[in-house]
Structure formats: C-alpha cells, structure tokens
Amino acid sequence: MPPPSATAEAGPDTAAPSRPRRARRTTLVLGLIGCVVLLVLVCLLSIAVGSKQIPLPAVIDALRHYNEADTDQVIVRSLRVPRTLIGLLVGAALGLSGALMQGVTRNPLADPGILGVNGGAALFVVGGIYWFGMSSLTSYVWLAFVGAAAASVVVYLLGSLGREGATPVKLALAGAALTAMLGSLTTALLIGDVDTFDQFRFWSVGSFAGRGPDIAKQVAPFILVGIVLAIFCGRLLNALSLGDDVAKSLGQRVGLARAFVAVVVVLLCGAATAAAGPIGFVGLTIPHVARLVTGPDYRWILPYSALLAPILLLGSDVIGRVVAQPGELQVGIVTAVFGAPFFIMLVRRRKLADL
Amino acid sequence: MTASAVHLVARARVARQTRSLAVIVVLAALVFAVFCVSLSLGDFKIPVIDVVKTLFGGGDHATEFIVNQLRLPRALTGLLVGAALGLSGAIFQNIARNPLASPDIIGVTYGASAFAVLGIVTLGLTGVAVSALAIAGAVLTAFVMYVLAWRHGVSSYRLILIGIGIGAIATSITSYLLTKARVEIAQQALVWLTGSLNGRDWSNVRSLAITLVVLLPFMVLLVQQLRILQLGDDTAYGLGLRVEASRLGLIVIAVLLAAVATAAAGPIGFVAFVAPPIARRLTRSAGPAMIASGLLGALVVAVSDLIAQHAFGATQLPVGVVTGVVGAPYLMFLLARTNRVGSGG
Numbered sequence: 079m080p081p082p083s084a085t086a087e088a089g090p091d092t093a094a095p096s097r098p099r100r101a102r103r104t105t106l107v108l109g110l111i112g113c114v115v116l117l118v119l120v121c122l123l124s125i126a127v128g129s130k131q132i133p134l135p136a137v138i139d140a141l142r143h144y145n146e147a148d149t150d151q152v153i154v155r156s157l158r159v160p161r162t163l164i165g166l167l168v169g170a171a172l173g174l175s176g177a178l179m180q181g182v183t184r185n186p187l188a189d190p191g192i193l194g195v196n197g198g199a200a201l202f203v204v205g206g207i208y209w210f211g212m213s214s215l216t217s218y219v220w221l222a223f224v225g226a227a228a229a230s231v232v233v234y235l236l237g238s239l240g241r242e243g244a245t246p247v248k249l250a251l252a253g254a255a256l257t258a259m260l261g262s263l264t265t266a267l268l269i270g271d272v273d274t275f276d277q278f279r280f281w282s283v284g285s286f287a288g289r290g291p292d293i294a295k296q297v298a299p300f301i302l303v304g305i306v307l308a309i310f311c312g313r314l315l316n317a318l319s320l321g322d323d324v325a326k327s328l329g330q331r332v333g334l335a336r337a338f339v340a341v342v343v344v345l346l347c348g349a350a351t352a353a354a355g356p357i358g359f360v361g362l363t364i365p366h367v368a369r370l371v372t373g374p375d376y377r378w379i380l381p382y383s384a385l386l387a388p389i390l391l392l393g394s395d396v397i398g399r400v401v402a403q404p405g406e407l408q409v410g411i412v413t414a415v416f417g418a419p420f421f422i423m424l425v426r427r428r429k430l431a432d433l
Numbered sequence: 434m435t436a437s438a439v440h441l442v443a444r445a446r447v448a449r450q451t452r453s454l455a456v457i458v459v460l461a462a463l464v465f466a467v468f469c470v471s472l473s474l475g476d477f478k479i480p481v482i483d484v485v486k487t488l489f490g491g492g493d494h495a496t497e498f499i500v501n502q503l504r505l506p507r508a509l510t511g512l513l514v515g516a517a518l519g520l521s522g523a524i525f526q527n528i529a530r531n532p533l534a535s536p537d538i539i540g541v542t543y544g545a546s547a548f549a550v551l552g553i554v555t556l557g558l559t560g561v562a563v564s565a566l567a568i569a570g571a572v573l574t575a576f577v578m579y580v581l582a583w584r585h586g587v588s589s590y591r592l593i594l595i596g597i598g599i600g601a602i603a604t605s606i607t608s609y610l611l612t613k614a615r616v617e618i619a620q621q622a623l624v625w626l627t628g629s630l631n632g633r634d635w636s637n638v639r640s641l642a643i644t645l646v647v648l649l650p651f652m653v654l655l656v657q658q659l660r661i662l663q664l665g666d667d668t669a670y671g672l673g674l675r676v677e678a679s680r681l682g683l684i685v686i687a688v689l690l691a692a693v694a695t696a697a698a699g700p701i702g703f704v705a706f707v708a709p710p711i712a713r714r715l716t717r718s719a720g721p722a723m724i725a726s727g728l729l730g731a732l733v734v735a736v737s738d739l740i741a742q743h744a745f746g747a748t749q750l751p752v753g754v755v756t757g758v759v760g761a762p763y764l765m766f767l768l769a770r771t772n773r774v775g776s777g778g
C-alpha cells in the first residue's frame with residue numbers, strides 16, 4: 079500500500095493536480111475495499127459449496143460454535159476451511175509473484191508456469207517419491223519448493239544470456255526448453271515405476287483437494303513473509319520499469335533490486351506450487367487485469383493482484399467442484415481453460431516490438 | 434561484375450553443391466550403418482555382416498526371421514519417423530525463419546497427444562485408432578493455431594507464442610485425463626506420450642511409407658516456393674508468388690508430416706527441432722537443406738533408440754526420453770548463441 083504522499087501538497091504548483099489525483103486514489107482505495115468484500119464472499123462460497131451438500135446453518139454453526147459431534151461441521155472445519163485457506167494463500171502468492179516477475183523482467187508474458195518453475199518442482203517431487211519413497215503431501219511441499227527455486231534461477235540465467243539480456247521471448251523459450259528437458263527426466267523416472275506415477279499424477283494437475291491444515295501451516299510462513307516483502311516492492315518496480323539507465327540515474331541499485339525481487343518471487347511461487355501443485359496462468363493473467371484497473375503504478379498493481387488472484391482461484395475451485403459432480407475438476411484445469419485464451423488474446427494484441 | 438567475379442561466384446556455388454552432396458552421402462552411410470547395428474543387437478546377437486547379407490536376401494532362415502520379422506519393423510519405423518520429423522521441422526523453421534519454430538515447441542504435437550490420450554484413456558483404443566486420433570488432433574491444433582495467429586498474415590513469434598499457449602491447454606487436459614484412468618492404462622498412455630518405438634510392426638511402416646510417398650511430389654513442388662519465401666514476403670510478392678497460399682500449403686504438408694510421425698511413435702521430442710539447423714550448418718546451405726534434414730532426423734532417432742534400448746542394461750527407455758534429455762541443452766545453446774549474434778532467434 080503506498081504511503082500517503084506528502085510531496086503532492088508541498089509546493090503551490092502541485093496543488094492544482096492534487097485534487098484529481100486524490101480522487102483517483104479514493105477510487106482505487108474503494109476498488110480495493112470492493113475486492114476485499116468480493117474475496118470474503120468467495121471464501122464463504124468456497125466453505126459452503128462442496129461435493130457433499132451441507133445446509134447453510136450447519137456451515138455457519140461450524141464457524142461460530144463448533145460442535146465436534148456433528149459430521150457436517152467436522153467436514154467444514156477439517157476439510158473446507160483449510161482448503162479455502164490454502165486457496166487464499168496460494169492465490170495471493172501466485173498473483174503477487176506474477177506481478178513481480180512481469181515487473182522485474184519488464185515482460186508481459188512472465189508467469190511461474192511458463193518460466194519452468196513447475197517443471198523443476200515436478201522433477202523434485204518425482205525424485206523424492208522415487209528415490210526416498212516419500213508419500214505424504216507435506217513432504218512434497220519441501221521438494222517442490224527446492225525444485226521450483228532451482229528451476230527459476232536456471233531459467234532466469236539462461237534467459238539473460240546474450241546481448242539483450244532477459245527479453246520476454248527468450249525467457250519464455252528458456253522456460254519451454256527447461257520444462258521439456260525436466261519433463262523427459264521426470265518421465266524417465268515415472269515410466270519405470272507404477273507407484274511413483276500413481277502418486278505423482280494427482281499432484282501434477284494442481285489441486286486444493288485433500289490439502290489439510292498441516293500443509294497450510296507449513297507454507298503459510300513463507301507466503302506471509304513473501305506477501306509482506308512483495309507489497310514493499312512497488313516503488314522498486316516502478317523505478318525498474320523506467321528502464322535500467324533511468325533507474326540507475328535515479329540512484330537505484332538495479333542489480334540488487336532485481337536480486338531482491340527474485341528472492342521474493344522464488345519464495346512465493348515456490349511455496350504456492352509446493353502447496354497446490356502446478357497451477358498455470360493465474361500469475362500471468364491477474365497482473366494484467368489489475369493493470370487495467372490501476373494503470374502502470376506497481377504500488378497499486380501489487381495489492382490488487384494479491385486480492386484478485388485468490389478471487390479467481392477460489393472461484394475456479396468452486397466451479398471445479400460444481401461442474402463435475404459427483405467428482406471434481408482440479409483447480410489447475412479450470413484456470414488453464416480460462417487462462418490460456420487470455421494469454422492468446424494478449425499475444426494477439428501486443429505489437430511485435432513489445433514481445 | 435567482371436568475368437572473373439562471375440567465375441568466382443560460380444565456383445563457390447559448385448563448391449557448396451559438392452559439399453551438400455558429400456554431406457548427404459556421408460549421412461546416408463551413417464544412417465545405414467546405425468540401422469544395421471540396431472538390427473544386429475538384441476537378446477540374440479547377430480553379426481553385422483550377417484545382417485547386411487540378410488537385408489539383401491542372403492541370410493539363413495533363423496536370422497531372416499529375427500531380422501525381417503522382429504527387428505526390421507521397429508528400425509524402419511524409427512527411420513521413417515525421424516525423416517518425417519526432420520522434414521517437418523525444416524519446413525516450419527524455414528517458413529517462420531526462426532530456428533525455434535518446430536512442431537514440438539509450438540503446440541502441434543501436444544494437441545496430437547491430448548487426442549491420443551483421450552482415445553487411450555476414455556475409449557480404450559489401441560493401435561491404428563490411436564494413430565488416427567493423433568493425426569486428427571495435430572491437424573485440428575495446427576488449424577486453430579493458424580487461425581489465431583492470423584492477423585494481416587502470420588508472424589512467426591505470434592505463431593510460436595500462441596503455440597505455447599495452446600500447448601499449455603492441451604497439456605493440462607492430458608494430465609487431467611491421466612488422473613481419471615486406472616493406473617495401468619494411464620501408464621500405457623504415459624509411454625505413448627513420451628514417444629516409443631517399442632512393438633512397432635509392418636502396419637506402422639506401411640502407413641508411414643505410403644504417406645511419405647504421397648507427400649513427396651507436393652514437397653518437391655512447394656520447396657521451390659519455400660526458397661522464394663525465404664527472400665522475404667515483399668520480394669516473394671514481387672516475384673509473383675501467392676505468398677499466403679504457398680505458406681498455407683507448406684504448413685499443411687509440415688503438419689501432416691509431424692502428425693503421421695507422432696501417430697506412429699508418439700511425440701518424440703526435439704528431433705524436428707535439432708535436425709534442420711544441424712543439417713544447414715553441415716551443408717553450409719542458405720536454403721532449407723531438406724534431404725540432409727530428413728537424413729539427420731532419421732539418424733537422431735536411430736541413435737537415440739539404440740541408446741534407449743541398450744545403454745541401460747535391462748531397463749528399456751522410450752526413445753523420447755533420450756531425445757528430450759539430449760535435445761533441450763541444444764535448444765538452450767541455440768538460445769544463447771543466436772542472441773549473441775543479435776539476430777534475436
């Protein structure tokens with residue numbers, strides 16, 4: 079959230095534009111409040127709707143005066159509340175990391191999924207199941223986290239090779255290349271071993287189902303720290319978005335700033351992928367939606383992304399639970415079906431020079 | 434231009450053609466050598482000499498059975514699939530004038546995979562029916578991509594990026610289908626998904642060979658236009674070429690080649706991608722170097738399948754695992770290198 083700017087009212091010449099600016103800020107703050115309200119509604123929806131029909135009064139009772147004897151209330155407390163919580167955390171993490179990635183690489187196509195993060199997480203999860211016989215979702219969390227971090231570093235380094243540095247197309251392609259290679263290695267492990275494959279295939283679609291409170295507890299610290307750090311990156315990203323030369327002349331230490339943002343990104347999308355498996359396109363699309371509302375100022379884009387992404391994610395999760403009754407459609411599938419057309423629209427709209 | 438300059442240019446051209454020819458001959462010899470070695474290896478080893486004899490009709494009864502009935506279909510399928518992928522990649526890359534545009538990077542083979550897995554998992558299909566679905570999937574995906582990438586003509590980066598987007602949808606559908614199936618069936622689909630030559634028989638060879646023979650005249654015809662397209666759209670228009678029509682024709686052929694190859698052996702990654710640039714570098718050709726690309730594709734698949742079958746003791750890997758692990762570093766190398774030159778891919 080931007081600090082209230084004192085400079086705007088300081089000089090007589092800045093007094094004139096301050097009123098429309100203040101009006102705009104009021105609109106944006108109201109918009110944020112609207113997002114919060116919407117998010118709360120989606121959270122309630124996510125707690126109330128599920129494959130088992132639970133009457134609304136029982137849901138409310140479970141939240142207000144919990145009665146352990148009532149199975150309906152136990153379902154709400156032990157399954158739906160943690161699931162919603164994870165959706166909330168993962169959503170905020172993906173939205174923010176997408177916005178940070180796009181800001182730091184000045185790349186409209188940056189997204190954890192496209193940039194190979196998921197491929198790295200997948201290989202590490204498979205390796206853990208295959209070599210160390212790990213089988214609990216909680217142990218996948220750590221594997222995925224390390225794998226995601228390693229892959230993002232490699233893709234960024236690969237994409238920055240060469241004269242022009244990390245251009246959008248190069249990063250997307252480096253991500254595609256690394257994903258392909260990691261995918262081959264992953265398959266090599268999976269083909270030999272039915273049990274590993276059986277466990278992995280459910281992780282790999284990206285889902286909140288069966289993620290209990292223990293997983294929420296494990297990833298929450300990383301994501302919360304990441305969110306706090308990310309919100310403070312706005313000013314940094316604004317400077318970087320002017321281009322390296324201008325940022326330098328404004329006294330910004332560009333390399334250091336990039337490294338800091340990169341660490342926050344790894345923290346956020348590593349933890350998100352660890353908690354829910356690979357979920358594509360949320361990190362890609364949400365910052366663009368936020369930008370439509372806020373304009374190019376990252377101090378606003380970041381909080382909007384942090385609120386809009388969980389709305390999308392929890393909404394998709396609810397849709398996934400409703401459309402495929404009696405089973406459910408994993409949230410990763412729903413976001414891909416919504417997100418990919420948006421990506422394509424984006425590619426079509428941009429001028430080639432921007433890509 | 435003076436007479437001696439003309440002479441020099443002519444001599445350079447002759448030198449380049451001689452080089453191309455030499456490369457093609459050497460590649461063909463290599464392909465044949467690897468082919469013979471792969472026929473000689475297996476549970477029952479046969480000396481390479483005997484393999485060659487058998488191929489030309491002179492072996493004894495037992496050798497003939499093992500070579501012709503058991504090993505030949507797989508080896509031939511590998512060669513034909515490799516050649517088809519090499520040719521397809523060469524056409525794609527030359528149309529887009531971008532080394533990154535190959536059917537496995539842009540989503541064509543992902544679309545084929547999603548359809549094939551749909552067939553395997555939900556309809557319980559095997560064999561030819563899966564192949565047919567894969568072809569349908571590839572063609573449909575390519576069509577959707579072409580339409581979406583169309584905006585006052587098709588630009589290469591738009592095509593590639595849209596391909597990546599469509600590939601992502603197809604991949605997520607595929608992994609969803611894998612969660613729905615019984616684990617044994619999903620495993621079977623996974624082997625197909627990686628690209629495997631295991632258990633190919635003469636019917637695969639036949640359908641591949643027929644497709645290649647049918648496509649050949651069109652290819653010869655259109656590759657001439659590809660040379661003109663390479664001069665740039667404006668020049669091509671100036672020379673009287675109907676640019677979009679011939680581009681569409683070439684894309685159709687390239688998609689069919691990739692589709693047939695994918696149908697026969699699953700999406701073997703990176704072959705279509707690595708063969709053409711290496712072919713061009715070897716022949717030092719400015720043009721598409723089609724024959725060399727096809728031969729290199731065949732060579733890559735043959736060598737990779739040899740490694741996949743025999744390098745890991747009792748475990749047999751699908752050939753696609755080997756091509757994927759070898760191919761991706763090459764993509765990264767290319768990425769770094771093209772950008773150092775500054776051509777942006």
